[in-house]
Amino acid sequence: MGRLIVVSNRVATPTETKGSAGGLAVGVFGALKDTGGVWFGWSGDVVSETVANAGPTLEQDGAVTFATVGLTRKDYDQYYRGFSNATLWPVFHYRNDLARYERDEYAGYRRVNAWLAHKLVKLLQPDDIIWAHDYHLLPFAEALRAEGVTNRIGFFLHIPFPSPQILINIPPHEELVKSLCCYDLIGFQTDTDQLAFHDYIERHARGTVKPGGNVEAFGRKLRTGVYRIGVFPDEIAEQAKRYESRQHVMDLKQSLEGRKLIMSVDRLDYSKGLVERFRAFEQLLERSPEWRGNVTLVQIAPPTRADVSTYQHIRQDLEYEAGRINGRYSGLDYTPIRYLNQRYDRWKLMSLFRESQIGFVTPLHDGMNLVAKEYVAAQNPDDPGVLVLSMFAGAAAELTGSLIVNPHDSVGMCEALQRALSMPVDERQRRYEMNMAALRKNDLGVWRDTYLRDLRAVPLMKAAPNGAHGTGAGASRKTQDGAPDDAPAAS
Structure with a gap:
């Protein structure tokens, strides 16, 4: 081979x-x-x-x-x-x-x-x-x-x-x-x-x-x-459990003071539906006053392509929305949205996923979205969180135990968050097991x-008549020193 x-x-x-x-x-x-x-x-x-x-x-x-x-x-x-x-x-x-x-x-x-x-x-x-x-x-x-x-x-x-x-x-x-x-x-x-x-x-x-x-x-x-x-779900589960007692997790739990935690992790990109997600969380606080002061959204959005103007604009929009919503609903001891524009090691993210009650993954379009799969794999089987997942993520076809939402419908996403926050443990376990079975089947x-x-299994192409073959000898014309005369030059 x-x-x-x-x-x-x-x-x-x-x-x-x-x-x-x-x-x-x-x-x-x-x-x-x-x-x-x-x-x-x-x-x-x-x-x-x-x-x-x-x-x-x-x-x-x-x-x-x-x-x-x-x-x-x-x-x-x-x-x-x-x-x-x-x-x-x-x-x-x-x-x-x-x-x-x-x-x-x-x-x-x-x-x-x-x-x-x-x-x-x-x-x-x-x-x-x-x-x-x-x-x-x-x-x-x-x-x-x-x-x-x-x-x-x-x-x-x-x-x-x-x-x-x-x-x-x-x-x-x-x-x-x-x-x-x-x-x-x-x-x-x-x-x-x-x-x-x-x-x-x-x-x-x-x-x-x-x-x-x-x-x-x-x-x-x-x-x-x-x-x-896919992912290797059992490896992620082991990793998340191993690090759940580390200091960064203890610090987060202490700062939450018993509040429910919604976790989102995305690259800072307009395809991820970040602004729409913030507005759906705002709808939750507006329509369900009982959750004000009792639930926190942590959004980790590492910067990407910072020299492309479109990405600079999405960062500005997201910072504005986070500030506006926090200004409206914060208290002296409560900040609804913790927006972190920085990178975290993967093992830290898995342990943070395990601590959260909801994974909020709502891209406008995504090929697959491995964060959704990692979130499920990181959960505690005895007390798993609920994945709220966009219908436009490729993972939605497999993770049928999730609450599937349309990211353009802020009220619909709000209602999914309400349902997830109130979901009994037996239903959460049943949904988690459905999703884990899918992850293991297609890891x-x-x-x-x-x-x-x-x-x-693809049949090999036939070699060109001039004897070109797959070693890279090539079929292009050669100059006297052996280099292709039509080879592209780096610019």
């Missing part, structure tokens, strides 16, 4: 994979350890052109090689801040009103994908399989194919795939989907996402969709599938192993 080559926009460090890393890092690192392989991608550093043009930085951890490259300022601005996060992210989350499109940013996005592919080719072996992750890398397989790579190449989209009516707002939408069809296997989080892709193929790409998720379009045959990313290992099994 060949090595696994994982490609993602950011590469978790060896230290992160053993500590505070999230689901993707834990899942793919486990697979890499099993088969041996390479994790390739951006280091997170913005570097000079000289450094960017050097070979990848390699770090070994057992059978796993971490291979990272830096981006120049121009590439960072165009590929990452620009097309990835100012165009693709909002459109894929159904926020066309927040999206912008600039041709030079799209050109930079494609240029960086081609440049990354060229860097990876030199590390490939003939029997490697390649697994690329997320919206930053839609054209990555096409770039590898242009280098002559015939290895199996899979792609997994962690965010929603939008309906065709939304996607066509991106001017080069057809070019993007054509590039995406250069993958052998495309994985989606939900049936809805897969259906949206199939709908685009049939309506706009003049392609066909056959049983089993098989697609023919743009002269390519590929397979699609639904693979719901992180099932997601990873099922996807990789399907990718390995």
Whole structure:
């Protein structure tokens, strides 16, 4: 069995994979350890052109090689801040009103994908399989194919795939989907996402969709599938229990003075429905005066993409709403909302989840939302909290023991909070057991192993007539010194 080559926009460090890393890092690192392989991608550093043009930085951890490259300022601005996060992210989350499109940013996005592919080719072996992750890398397989790579190449989209009516707002939408069809296997989080892709193929790409998720379009045959990313619930439960007596938990319990606790943890992002969540909590305090002074919402929202103006605005809006609601309902010894714009270690979050009576997870759109799954897994089975979950989170299809809400309905969310706060223990236990059964059935290992099994089952491409093969030798034209004369240059 060949090595696994994982490609993602950011590469978790060896230290992160053993500590505070999230689901993707834990899942793919486990697979890499099993088969041996390479994790390739951006280091997170913005570097000079000289450094960017050097070979990848390699770090070994057992059978796993971490291979990272830096981006120049121009590439960072165009590929990452620009097309990835100012165009693709909002459109894929159904926020066309927040999206912008600039041709030079799209050109930079494609240029960086081609440049990354060229860097990876030199590390490939003939029997490697390649697994690329997320919206930053839609054209990555096409770039590898242009280098002559015939290895199996899979792609997994962690965010929603939008309906065709939304996607066509991106001017080069057809070019993007054509590039995406250069993958052998495309994985989606939900049936809805897969259906949206199939709908685009049939309506706009003049392609066909056959049983089993098989697609023919743009002269390519590929397979699609639904693979719901999960967590390792029993590991999370053990971790949450182990840390429930630590000082940070004791300090929180003491400060609550017997009040009920609602916990929310999200990146600071407009797709998470944070402002709507605050307003629903305000409705609770307004419509149920008995809860004033008796329930606290803790919202942890670590900053993200702080140099993107849209994220600066959401932070300002959230700070305003927290201040307004606290000004209205606070007392000398009571603050309704504790809004924390900072990062916490994952093990601390799991123990805080265990202490809370409600997990409040209400994104406007989300591919899966692992926080919802982590919240359930962290609960005390004897006295579990209740998950209030948005119908637009991918996790809602699995976590049927939750109270499912529409995040655009503040009164409906308020009513769910009221119900959760008053729910008897036997109903809470029954709902918790339903959700835990779902988590164990489709845990992180099932997601990873099922996807990789399907990718390995894909028939290999035939080598090009000129002898190009999957080692990365490539089919592109060569100059006298052996370098491709059409290789992209880092900018």
